[in-house]
Amino acid sequence: MNERYPWLKPVLDFGPLLIFFVVYLLYRNETVTLWGQDYSGFIFATLVFIPALVVSTLGLWALTGKVSAMQIATLVLVLVFGGLSIWLNDPRFFKMKPTLIYLLFAGILGFALIADRNWLQLVLGEALPMRAEGWRILTIRMTLLFLAMAVLNEIVWRTMSESTWVYFKTFGLTLILFVFLLANAKLYRDYAIEEER
Structure with a gap:
């Protein structure tokens, strides 16, 4: 699969970060209301980034059959600190x-x-x-x-x-x-x- 689609790994590597950037640019001056709570564009971009990173990491694992310790550590820290930012709206x-x-x-x-x-x-x-x-x-x-x-x-x-x-x-x-x-x-x-x- 990797040989047939050489562009796929770079997309999975950098896609979540670019998604965060684009969502932030689109909503940076907006207030997004979800579940009765108002969020800034930054928090909303973080909310979109977390599942994108989870999907990307799972995609890399499916594509290559392995995930590095650094990728796992990054994912865990994103889940924890991104989750705290969303939960505390900070x-x-x-x-x-x-x-x-x-x-x-x-x-x-x-x-x-x-x-x-x-x-x-x-x-x-x-x-x-x-x-x-x-x-x-x-x-x-x-x-x-x-x-x-x-x-x-x-x-x-x-x-x-x-x-x-x-x-x-x-x-x-x-x-x-x-x-x-x-x-x-x-x-x-x-x-x-x-x-x-």
């Missing part, structure tokens, strides 16, 4: 969610470094064959990246407008991660494991 919980996700990832990778485990290789090793030293360097860099992204998310949601945070969450954090992965291209080459011919 957007702050959902805005804190990326901070907690990035701190969790940094903590896991930091613990892996201390315990001398190569967990990043377990997750990405098949797609990116590298020697152990390369994985250690990448793990250090990713740990620092996740810490920086957690701090940056806190700064943006606490000091800037809601719309700015939505743009930052949808495009800024994704772009930072993309640039980071590209910036490490030399590391991938220097520590690549040559395939036997």
Whole structure:
């Protein structure tokens, strides 16, 4: 199925975030009444995002036969903090969610470094064959990246407008991660494991 529909995995990966963004743009200046309760456009977009992420995660599992620990952790935090934002009608919980996700990832990778485990290789090793030293360097860099992204998310949601945070969450954090992965291209080459011919 994946080979016949190569576009499906990226749609499942990024679809929920784009749905959140579009719903927010459509309703950001509106009040949506559901079940006798008034919600802001942001809370309504969160309400739409949660089931979209659940369906997307189940779709990825059906498509690939597996779901990574990071995807499961993200889903759980979205359910908890998105659910709190809806239940308490308070957007702050959902805005804190990326901070907690990035701190969790940094903590896991930091613990892996201390315990001398190569967990990043377990997750990405098949797609990116590298020697152990390369994985250690990448793990250090990713740990620092996740810490920086957690701090940056806190700064943006606490000091800037809601719309700015939505743009930052949808495009800024994704772009930072993309640039980071590209910036490490030399590391991938220097520590690549040559395939036997």
